[in-house]
Amino acid sequence: MSKKVVILGGGVGGMSAAQELAERGFDVEVYERLEVLGGKARSIPVPDSASGGRKPLPGEHGFRFFPSFYKHTFDTMKRIPYGTNRRGVYDNLIETTHVMAAREGMTEISFPLYLPERLDDWEMLYRLIVKNEANIPRSEMLFFARKVLQFLTACTERRNTDYDDITWWDFVEADGKSKEYVDFLAVGLTRDLVAMQAEISSSRTVARIYVQLMLGILQPWLHVDSILNGPTSRVWIDPWEAYLTQLGVNFHTGASVDSFEFDASSGRISGVNITQGSETFKVEADYYVSALPVEVMARKVTPQMGQKDPMLATLDQLQTGWMNGILFFLNKNISLNHGHILYVDSPWALTSIFSQSFWEDIDLDEYGNGELEGILSICISDWNTPGVLYGKAARDCSAEEIKEEVWAQITRRLNDTGTIYLEPGDVITWFLSPTIDIQPGEPTKNTEPLLLNTAGSLRYRPEAASQIENLFLASDYVRTNTDLATMESANEAARRAVNGILGREGWMLGLCRLYELEEPLIFKPARAIDRLRFKMGLPQLDYL
Incomplete structure (x- = not known):
C-alpha cells in the first residue's frame, strides 16, 4: 500500500x-x-469585465519572469503535457530579445539579450558600452566589476557568513557614488526584478543572482529571459492541475x-x-x-x-516585502520593446512588459468587451517610497491613486523624448492585484507578501x-x-x-534531481584558495 x-x-x-x-x-x-491553484503564479480573472459571452480580462498577481537559471522549474514544466508540444508546458515559454531601461528626461536604452546579429543590435551595444549612454562613470563601472570579481573568488563558507551579513548597498559601497551607479548597479536591477532593497538585502543573495543574470547574457545559446505565451493559468497552471489529477492527486480548494x-x-x-x-x-x-x-x-x-x-x-x-502587479488593458497594440522595461529611476521601482507581444496564439477578442488589443503588465516593487503625484507611498494610497501614480511614473519615462507611446485614451480599464487589501480607515494589507533575503x-x-x-x-x-x-x-x-x-522511505535511486547554480570554472582555483584562507581565519585575497 x-x-x-x-x-x-x-x-x-x-x-x-x-x-x-x-x-x-x-x-x-x-x-x-484559495479556490484556485497556483499561488502567486495564478491568473486572476478581472471581475465584471466580460460581455457578449466573452471571457473576463486576464489579470495576474504580477508578470512571470523565467530567467535561464530556472532549471528546476523548466524540468518540471517539460513533464506537464500540453497539446502537441514536444516538451510540454515548457514549449509555451517565449524568449524575450531585449531589455530596456527608461529614465525620466532621457532617451531609453535598449540592449539585446543574445549575441547581436543585426546592425541595430550592434548599434545598441555601441551606445551602451562605447558612448556610455547610461552615464555611469567609468571608474565606478570598473569598481563594480571589481566587487563582482571579489564575490566570484570567495568560497562558499565566506559567502554564507561574511557576505550574508553585509547588505548589498554596503558591499558595493553605494554611498557617495553617482546617481547613475545607484540607479543601474546598486539598486536598479535588484529592486526592479526581484523586489530586493539594496539597503537591507544580503550581498550574498544579490551577488549570486547578478552573476546568474550576467552568465545568461554571456551565453547566447541560453534563453536569458522568457515569459509565457498566454495567461499563466491557461498555459501552465490549469494543464498542471489536469496532469496531477490524472496522476491521482486529490485537490481540496x-x-x-x-x-x-x-x-x-x-x-x-x-x-x-x-x-x-x-x-x-x-x-x-x-x-x-x-x-x-x-x-x-x-x-x-x-x-x-x-x-x-x-x-x-x-x-x-524572516522578513517579507511587497511586489504586486497592476495591469492596464489597452485598445491598441504597442510594440515598444520585445522584453521587460525597467524604469530604473522610478520611485516605486516599476517594471513592465507588453504581454500581448508574446501571446501569438491567443485571440484577444475572446476577452473583455472585444476591444482588447494590448496588455501592459506592471510590477510595483517599492511600496514605501513617496510617489510623484500625491507624495505618498504606494501602501498609503487608494487603488485609484495607485493607478494614477503608476501611470504618471511610466508615461514620464516613455513619453518624454518626443514620441507619445501611451495616452489616457488608450486604456480600456485597469486592474490592481486583489492581494492588495485596501479598506477605508485601515492600514493597507498585502495578503501575499514576498520573502526578503535580508542581511544575516x-x-x-x-x-x-x-x-x-x-x-x-x-x-x-x-x-x-x-x-x-x-x-x-x-x-x-x-x-x-x-x-x-x-x-x-529508504529510497537509494529515483531521487529528484537538484541543479547547482553554475559559475565560471576559471574562478574555481581562487575559491579553493579562499576556502583554505577562511579556515585559517585569513581575509580574502584581493586580485586587483
Whole structure:
C-alpha cells in the first residue's frame, strides 16, 4: 500500500511536490486556501469585465519572469503535457530579445539579450558600452566589476557568513557614488526584478543572482529571459492541475490550515486541522509537506514543534516585502520593446512588459468587451517610497491613486523624448492585484507578501527536511541553491522535501534531481584558495 502525503498549499511549491510524489506512486492530497491553484503564479480573472459571452480580462498577481537559471522549474514544466508540444508546458515559454531601461528626461536604452546579429543590435551595444549612454562613470563601472570579481573568488563558507551579513548597498559601497551607479548597479536591477532593497538585502543573495543574470547574457545559446505565451493559468497552471489529477492527486480548494497536532511522545505530526467552508476536520497522513508561505507557517509552529526543531521557531525572524502587479488593458497594440522595461529611476521601482507581444496564439477578442488589443503588465516593487503625484507611498494610497501614480511614473519615462507611446485614451480599464487589501480607515494589507533575503537571514532559514520526522518544507524560505524568493526556489525546495521523504522511505535511486547554480570554472582555483584562507581565519585575497 502506498504511503499517504498531505501537502499544505497549492502554489508552485505544493504542486511541484505533488508532481514529484505522484510520479513515484505516493498517495497525495493537496489542501489550498484559495479556490484556485497556483499561488502567486495564478491568473486572476478581472471581475465584471466580460460581455457578449466573452471571457473576463486576464489579470495576474504580477508578470512571470523565467530567467535561464530556472532549471528546476523548466524540468518540471517539460513533464506537464500540453497539446502537441514536444516538451510540454515548457514549449509555451517565449524568449524575450531585449531589455530596456527608461529614465525620466532621457532617451531609453535598449540592449539585446543574445549575441547581436543585426546592425541595430550592434548599434545598441555601441551606445551602451562605447558612448556610455547610461552615464555611469567609468571608474565606478570598473569598481563594480571589481566587487563582482571579489564575490566570484570567495568560497562558499565566506559567502554564507561574511557576505550574508553585509547588505548589498554596503558591499558595493553605494554611498557617495553617482546617481547613475545607484540607479543601474546598486539598486536598479535588484529592486526592479526581484523586489530586493539594496539597503537591507544580503550581498550574498544579490551577488549570486547578478552573476546568474550576467552568465545568461554571456551565453547566447541560453534563453536569458522568457515569459509565457498566454495567461499563466491557461498555459501552465490549469494543464498542471489536469496532469496531477490524472496522476491521482486529490485537490481540496477553499481549505485553510488551522493548526498542526504534534505528538510529543513520538516527535511526529499526528494530524492537521483544516477548515473548508463551514466544516472543520482533521487530516492524517504518513508524511506532511508544508508549502505555506513563511508568514503563515511561522504562526502555525507550536512551542512543542519549535522545541523539536529550533529552526522552525526562528521563522518569525524572516522578513517579507511587497511586489504586486497592476495591469492596464489597452485598445491598441504597442510594440515598444520585445522584453521587460525597467524604469530604473522610478520611485516605486516599476517594471513592465507588453504581454500581448508574446501571446501569438491567443485571440484577444475572446476577452473583455472585444476591444482588447494590448496588455501592459506592471510590477510595483517599492511600496514605501513617496510617489510623484500625491507624495505618498504606494501602501498609503487608494487603488485609484495607485493607478494614477503608476501611470504618471511610466508615461514620464516613455513619453518624454518626443514620441507619445501611451495616452489616457488608450486604456480600456485597469486592474490592481486583489492581494492588495485596501479598506477605508485601515492600514493597507498585502495578503501575499514576498520573502526578503535580508542581511544575516540565512541563519534563520531551515532545511527542507525538518527535525520532526514526518514534516517537510516546500516553500521559498527553505535553504536552496536558488536562494531567492521565486518560483524556482519553491520548486527546488519541493524537490528537497520529496527527497527527504524518499530518504525516510529508504529510497537509494529515483531521487529528484537538484541543479547547482553554475559559475565560471576559471574562478574555481581562487575559491579553493579562499576556502583554505577562511579556515585559517585569513581575509580574502584581493586580485586587483
